[in-house]
Amino acid sequence: MKIIHFSDPHAGGAAEDWMAYIDKRWVGVFNYRFRRRFQHDLTLLEKAVTYILENRPDIAVCTGDLTSTGQPGEFEKTLTIMKPLLNSGIPLIYVPGNHDCYVRLRKCREAVENAVRELCDYEFNDLPLVKSFAGCDFIVVNESGPTNLFSSRGHMDKKTSDFVLDYCSQPKNRPRIIVGHYPLLEEHPLLRFRHDMGGHQQVAKLLREKNIDISLCGHIHKPFAKIDNNGRGEYSAGSVTRNGTIAEIEFSSQNNIFKYRKINLV
C-alpha cells in the first residue's frame, strides 16, 4: 500500500472584497504580498501532481493550507492545478488547514466546503470520519477553524477527540493512520504556542502507544518524520511549494512496517 503525502501549497492573492480590509484577511493578504508569494512556488504543486500521476499511489493525502486566507479565488488556483489528479481515479484525502478556514465570511466558508467536495468523496461537515483504503484505516479529522487576528492555533474539539477515542477502543483489524493538519507530537509547545493545537492530548497518547500507527500532518512547513524502526510515528510532508518536498510512505503487510521516503521535486 503506497501513500503520497503533500501539504501546505498556500496559494494566495489580493483581497477579493472590501471586507478583507476589516476582517482577519488583511493580515494574511499583507503576509502573502510581502512574504509568502516570494516563498511559495505553485509550479511545485504542479510537479507534485505530475509525480503522483506517474507513480500512482493507492491514495494521495493533502494535509491542508491550500490557500493563504481561504478566499474562493485562492482555492480556485489550487483546484485548477489539482484537476488532473481528480480525473486520475487516485483517491484523495484532504483536510482543511487553518489558512483554509481563515474567516467566518460565508463565501469563504462555502469555498472550503466546496474544496472538500471537489477533492474528496466526503463533505466538510462529515468530518471526523474513517475511510478504508488498500488495507489501512484512515481517521480523517478537522482541527482548523477561524481564530483571532494573530493566532494560528488549532483545536481538536471534544466531538472529534471522542470519535477517535471511540474508534480506537474497538478491536484493531488494520493499521490506523490519522490525517489532520496539525502535528499531534509537539516537542516544544511553549516555544510555539501561537501555532500549537489544543484538545488533542488523548489522541496523541494513542499515537504514542501505537494504537494509531502513523499520523500524517502539515502546518509545519519543514518536513519531518518522528518515527521508530518500524516507521510508526508522525510524518510532516512539509510545504510542497516552499521546500519542493513530498512524502512517499509504503506499508508492507508482510513484515508490518511503514517505509518512508522524502521526495525532492527540485
Ligand SMILES: [Fe+2]
Ligand atoms: Fe501552512
Ligand SMILES: [Fe+2]
Ligand atoms: Fe497551517
